[in-house]
Amino acid sequence: MDRTEKFIDVLVQTFPSATYVIEGQERRPYEADWRGLVDRPAVAVLLPASTAEVAAMVKLCREFGIAIVPQGGRTGLVAGAVPVGAVPQVIVSTQRMNKIRSIDPINNTMEIDGGVILQVAQEAAAAIDRLFPLSLASEGSCHIGGTIATNAGGIQVLSYGSMRQQVLGLEVVLPDGQIWNGLRGLRKDNTGLDLKQLFIGSEGMFGIITAATVRLLPRPKSALTMLAAIDSAGQALKAFTKIQNLCGADLTSCEYFTAGGLEMVLDHLPDSTAPFRERHPAYVLLEVTSLDSSTDFFGRLEPVLAELLETGTIADMVVAQSEVQRLALWKLREGISEAERAAGGAIKHDIAVPISGIPDVIDKISQWLHGILPSCKLNVFGHLGDGNLHVNIAPPAGTSLSSFYSQGKRVTAYVEQAAIEAGGTFSAEHGIGQLRVESLEKYRAPVELELMRTIKDAIDPTWMMNPGKVLSLAR
Numbered sequence: 001m002d003r004t005e006k007f008i009d010v011l012v013q014t015f016p017s018a019t020y021v022i023e024g025q026e027r028r029p030y031e032a033d034w035r036g037l038v039d040r041p042a043v044a045v046l047l048p049a050s051t052a053e054v055a056a057m058v059k060l061c062r063e064f065g066i067a068i069v070p071q072g073g074r075t076g077l078v079a080g081a082v083p084v085g086a087v088p089q090v091i092v093s094t095q096r097m098n099k100i101r102s103i104d105p106i107n108n109t110m111e112i113d114g115g116v117i118l119q120v121a122q123e124a125a126a127a128i129d130r131l132f133p134l135s136l137a138s139e140g141s142c143h144i145g146g147t148i149a150t151n152a153g154g155i156q157v158l159s160y161g162s163m164r165q166q167v168l169g170l171e172v173v174l175p176d177g178q179i180w181n182g183l184r185g186l187r188k189d190n191t192g193l194d195l196k197q198l199f200i201g202s203e204g205m206f207g208i209i210t211a212a213t214v215r216l217l218p219r220p221k222s223a224l225t226m227l228a229a230i231d232s233a234g235q236a237l238k239a240f241t242k243i244q245n246l247c248g249a250d251l252t253s254c255e256y257f258t259a260g261g262l263e264m265v266l267d268h269l270p271d272s273t274a275p276f277r278e279r280h281p282a283y284v285l286l287e288v289t290s291l292d293s294s295t296d297f298f299g300r301l302e303p304v305l306a307e308l309l310e311t312g313t314i315a316d317m318v319v320a321q322s323e324v325q326r327l328a329l330w331k332l333r334e335g336i337s338e339a340e341r342a343a344g345g346a347i348k349h350d351i352a353v354p355i356s357g358i359p360d361v362i363d364k365i366s367q368w369l370h371g372i373l374p375s376c377k378l379n380v381f382g383h384l385g386d387g388n389l390h391v392n393i394a395p396p397a398g399t400s401l402s403s404f405y406s407q408g409k410r411v412t413a414y415v416e417q418a419a420i421e422a423g424g425t426f427s428a429e430h431g432i433g434q435l436r437v438e439s440l441e442k443y444r445a446p447v448e449l450e451l452m453r454t455i456k457d458a459i460d461p462t463w464m465m466n467p468g469k470v471l472s473l474a475r
Contacts, residue, residue: 040085100120164197221292253385257333267343
């Protein structure tokens with residue numbers, strides 16, 4: 001028997017049948033990424049139900065030299081939680097680790113397993129009149145551990161920050177099978193290095209996040225959600241600046257999308273409704289919240305909104321009058337990725353630039369694309385308030401996405417370079433995974449890459465934990 005066969009033999013003898021999947025057809029859903037771009041086999045899929053089981057499985061993998069791919073809800077967009085080629089790997093899924101361990105409404109903290117679905121965590125917080133502020137389009141599927149490993153952003157970074165700002169403590173199984181219990185619910189702890197920061201955003205390179213202590217916040221008691229029709233990204237930025245100057249931190253979300261994105265949602269997602277009678281070039285979705293249930297948001301905003309309409313900064317607008325209408329407006333923005341996939345997919349990019357540079361970057365990319373690939377479809381949407389734009393480019397009608405990928409490197413190189421030249425980044429919230437490793441090597445300084453490799457060598461000297469993600473295996 002070779003080592004993988006020996007590994008399987010010991011695995012079956014050691015662990016209950018509910019904790020592993022070996023048969024090829026049953027492994028299939030775990031082996032492909034959400035976009036269907038990467039699909040490679042694993043030796044097995046492991047399904048631990050406790051931190052102790054994770055630790056035991058990691059030790060077994062280490063004994064047989066089998067690499068490990070930590071996996072959450074499989075909603076990532078850079079193939080960071082599926083196998084790479086040429087390395088024997090198992091997938092360790094946290095889907096059975098889904099317990100909310102404790103909630104402290106006085107300390108405003110919640111201790112939860114890494115496999116808890118984000119929406120479940122949000123609902124648990126709401127049940128005690130608290131807010132867990134991370135919010136993503138994939139919140140009904142993604143796992144807490146995955147959002148921590150990728151430092152997820154989402155629609156409320158503007159007020160609450162990314163996942164890094166929500167994490168107070170972690171429990172992690174290290175590559176040698178040791179368990180680090182750092183589940184502290186403290187806002188202040190200056191006792192040496194803040195070790196949790198090594199694992200937040202590390203994309204599973206250093207260990208498997210099995211639990212977290214996250215902060216909770218008072219739950220807003222009132223909200224105003226409005227969708228403004230605009231002519232350009234420049235006008236969107238003017239509207240955002242005016243409203244933010246008036247509302248400050250109460251402006252929790254500011255999202256941008258174009259007519260093309262809206263039309264895909266209307267065409268491919270049932271029960272979506274056009275918000276205006278006329279078509280407009282672009283839209284801005286804004287949400288303002290308050291802890292005061294008596295806040296008259298519209299009265300507060302009316303003078304500014306009237307000015308924006310009178311000056312032509314906003315062409316039209318609609319304000320949600322109920323929770324049903326609010327959710328309908330949010331569906332128009334959050335449904336874009338799903339609708340785009342239903343429409344055939346696109347070459348995706350996740351850039352961030354200083355907010356002031358957004359209009360110029362969009363114009364630059366649009367003009368270049370029109371000159372080089374005029375029949376392609378540009379779909380730009382994202383988080384205007386924090387400078388994060390998703391620049392997606394779909395093939396011409398009648399051209400498959402797979403054949404269009406021959407243009408992928410040229411398109412990606414230009415989009416990423418445009419972001420870098422504007423003082424931005426090529427990856428704002430999606431991470432590196434295995435699809436952006438070359439970009440990381442291109443744009444990060446050699447000293448930064450060497451520091452990353454040094455830390456990897458120290459924590460995971462055999463590079464068995466999520467190999468080929470973030471850092472290239474070729475050294």
